[in-house]
Amino acid sequence: MLAILCATPEETTALCLVLDADAQPEPHGPTKVWRGRFAGEEIVLAQAGIGKVNAAAAATLLLSAFGARGLIFAGVAGGLNPAFPVGSVLLGERLAVHDYGIVTAGRFTPTAYGIIPVGAPELAAAEPVAAEVRAVLVRLAERVAPRLPAPPHLGAIVTADYFLNCAETRDELHARLGADAIDMESGAVAVVARAWGAPLYVIRTLSDLAGGDSHLTYDQMVAAAARNSALCVQSLLELLRR
Secondary structure: EEEEEEEOHHHHHHHEEEEEEEEOHHHHHHHHEEEEEOOOOOEEEEEEOOOOOHHHHHHHHHHHHOOOEEEEEEEEEEEEEOOOOOEEEEEEEEEEEOOOOEEOOEEEEEEEEOOOOOOOOOOOOEOOHHHHHHHHHHHHHHHHHOOOOOEEEEEEEEEEEOOOOHHHHHHHHHHHHHEEEEOOHHHHHHHHHHHHHHOOOEEEEEEOOOOOOOHHHHHHHHHHHHHHHHHHHHHHHHHHHH
């Protein structure tokens, strides 16, 4: 069984439209879980809530209590790459948590997640997903391209527990880590999925260009971006059934 995660009610609503989900969710602590079916197969959808802790808790719940064999995280993200316009779909071929590390001499140095940061090398790039996952994402991009307003891209997504509304930080993350988008969940779910040996497919639609005008564009774009992500989830489920 595959399990789908999202963070916000807007994303959940868009996903429920493509799944034959129960009318009411099951509450599991901070996580709401809908049981449903897709093309006759059982599936679950979880609204995790925003942030790394909520996302990791939801992922662990789906893998342990629901027996999910793979995870899909879908929703919206802030853009870091100026070449990708708002509304573009970004498929995560590289993922990382970038707010974990060490502070010395008044400077924060990010490192790979979960290791002792003292003496660890500075995080220089997000970690590539498994080759099998990337191959599926390539096929997904080809499949959905004709149905989206802008071409989808494979790219790097970095995760942190803050909403980025700073053009200077946006440009620095793009330059230093080669990151194309930032969110608050995907990297944490990747850590959990890796520990369980489960594949993770991350689908993010860029709701804004994370910078000085983020607060102006997010509310306007989030509903349409969530619909784009839901369309991609439906196509991904069709691919994974074959």
